[in-house]
Amino acid sequence: MFSKACxxxxxxxxxxxxxxxxxxxxxxxxxxxxxxxxxxFTAKILQDLVxxxxxxxxxxxxxxxxxxxxxxxxIKLSHIVNAIDGDAIYSRCGLGLHTxxxxxxxxxxxxxxxxxxxxxxMLEDTNLEELALxxxxxxxxxxx
Amino acid sequence: MFSKACxxxxxxxxxxxxxxxxxxxxxxxxxxxxxxxxxxFTAKILQDLVxxxxxxxxxxxxxxxxxxxxxxxxIKLSHIVNAIDGDAIYSRCGLGLHTxxxxxxxxxxxxxxxxxxxxxxMLEDTNLEELALxxxxxxxxxxx
DNA sequence: TTTAATTCGGATAATTTTATCCTATTTGTG
DNA sequence: CACAAATAGGATAAAATTATCCGAATTAAA
Numbered sequence: 001m002f003s004k005a006c007x008x009x010x011x012x013x014x015x016x017x018x019x020x021x022x023x024x025x026x027x028x029x030x031x032x033x034x035x036x037x038x039x040x041f042t043a044k045i046l047q048d049l050v051x052x053x054x055x056x057x058x059x060x061x062x063x064x065x066x067x068x069x070x071x072x073x074x075i076k077l078s079h080i081v082n083a084i085d086g087d088a089i090y091s092r093c094g095l096g097l098h099t100x101x102x103x104x105x106x107x108x109x110x111x112x113x114x115x116x117x118x119x120x121x122m123l124e125d126t127n128l129e130e131l132a133l134x135x136x137x138x139x140x141x142x143x144x
Numbered sequence: 145m146f147s148k149a150c151x152x153x154x155x156x157x158x159x160x161x162x163x164x165x166x167x168x169x170x171x172x173x174x175x176x177x178x179x180x181x182x183x184x185f186t187a188k189i190l191q192d193l194v195x196x197x198x199x200x201x202x203x204x205x206x207x208x209x210x211x212x213x214x215x216x217x218x219i220k221l222s223h224i225v226n227a228i229d230g231d232a233i234y235s236r237c238g239l240g241l242h243t244x245x246x247x248x249x250x251x252x253x254x255x256x257x258x259x260x261x262x263x264x265x266m267l268e269d270t271n272l273e274e275l276a277l278x279x280x281x282x283x284x285x286x287x288x
Numbered sequence: 289t290t291t292a293a294t295t296c297g298g299a300t301a302a303t304t305t306t307a308t309c310c311t312a313t314t315t316g317t318g
Numbered sequence: 319c320a321c322a323a324a325t326a327g328g329a330t331a332a333a334a335t336t337a338t339c340c341g342a343a344t345t346a347a348a
Contacts, residue, residue, distance in 0.1 A: 060315025204345025205293040
């Protein structure tokens, strides 16, 4: 569904949100350990998220990553997915046709509309706060 | 959503079904041309579909691919997807956790259930006959 | 029986995605 | 200021996916 980069990005964002609520800035190393991801690759993804203003980075000693507490609830999964994978998941034709729309639909165009719309709504409706709270309460998990 | 191989596989299957209704066996070359796919790569995918009994192949001169007319309506998209991409699309955790289930859910586990279930139902509910008929009637298209 | 048209299958190449390495830059602290 | 702890970013490598090539096997038809 998502690229591995995107999976890491989502998990990292959740962990950063969680830490930010606790008032602690987290390092790349801590993130990679927590979400069980390769450090250097995760670094690239975090840079991407920083560039897209999903998270903030602070360089130098005692630096790390954080998210403004007041923004966490307004950051949607769709922002993260868009930053990393782009909008292909919504816009790309299910069968890869260059032009696929109501006037010139691929064979599964109409079949896909519902699924895709539900996915889109879900991503646009889910925010980092709720995901972080589930981790905090032990309702969901970031690894294993 | 699907791999490119799977996209080609779906389009090829639809075209083969369409031809089979017309009583004509189609060659790899004709298929690749019709669905706008690389010939040799398409060959590999067709071999896969043959091995999984989704389509039939006849070797030698005047050989090609076909599907038993009486079976076309019972071949579901899910069969094709499963043959090529496996069941990852249904079973794999949205965030790549090795174990992700009701007892140990990833952060988006419950969010994904609806989308995934709808996708699964759609794939299991859509058969080659309806897709081929839409192509025949000019309601949908295999390329461009 | 030879030939031509095919699929089959192994080997290889190109591309994309994932992952690693190393150096530069930034910044708090002694 | 010097040093250590971080992120940033470029270069490269490994792995997976996509794509190509070529010869072998099969089969209908001349």
